[in-house]
Amino acid sequence: MNALIIKNLTKTYKNGVKALDSLSLEIRNGMFGLLGPNGAGKSSLMKTLAGLQQPDAGQISFNGNNLIEDPLSVKKLLGFLPQDFGVYPKVSAYDLLTHIAVLKGLIHAPSRKEQVLALLDQTNLYSQRHQDVYTFSGGMRQRFGIAQALLGDPQLIIVDEPTAGLDPEERNRFNNLLSEIGEEKIVILSTHLVEDVKNLCTHMAVMNKGKILAKGKPADFIGALADKLWQKTINKVDKLAYEQQFRLLSSQLNTGKLYIHIYAEDDPGHGFEPVKPTLEDVYFHLLTSIN
Structure with missing residues (x-):
């Protein structure tokens, strides 16, 4: 059982915005929804968990490893799909995913190729594997994003506003893909779309102004409002x-x-x-x- 433990995490930017305000959270295996309005601090939390920025104070541990003191320890176990990500022009899905796999340390060529092709198939992009990612639609690009996040069999997967801007069909396709990832990993879905959390997540938290307002099971929250x-x-x-x-x-x-x-x-x-x-x-x- 994987365990992500966050204690008293604080982050204030140079412009004075307090993005994280003594935030604490404990997450176990399964789909976890982090729900909050734009500007709540969700992306700041995701970037901090992914090691892209350091907090001002607080602790983060994943399976006993201190992510703040040793951020490299989790990067081997982490898959991250940020809200916005760029791609190289004139590079095919297969070549770009292979390049990212090498950067992630998958150096054994035969097994790397097998994993790249399997992920392209899992994300329903196998038939477009020779097409430039730069030409992909928004939904296809997001599915490519989850393919790169799954490279190396990560135990912690973070997806930040993954369905923003997608049409309903692509959104459903992407959510179905997320739900197939399995229960043996921690998958954090950061979003402002309530429906995505309702359809996918067994546990959730609501965040605003850098704080966790409440956390628990969606059904329990609904029952408390009856x-x-x-x-x-x-x-x-x-x-x-x-x-x-x-x-x-x-x-x-x-x-x-x-x-x-x-x-x-x-x-x-x-x-x-x-x-x-x-x-x-x-x-x-x-x-x-x-x-």
């Missing part, structure tokens, strides 16, 4: 009045009407009806609880 969520259709001009009177979690405009969800321990009256909570409701509940 009988405390209420909905109503209102005129959009009345939204401000409802925000002042109730704890508004979310609103959605549809055909000129505004559907609102509020949090209340007891029946709030005023025509509100109970509604079954979703993970999206949990997300907004946690975010609004500190704002």
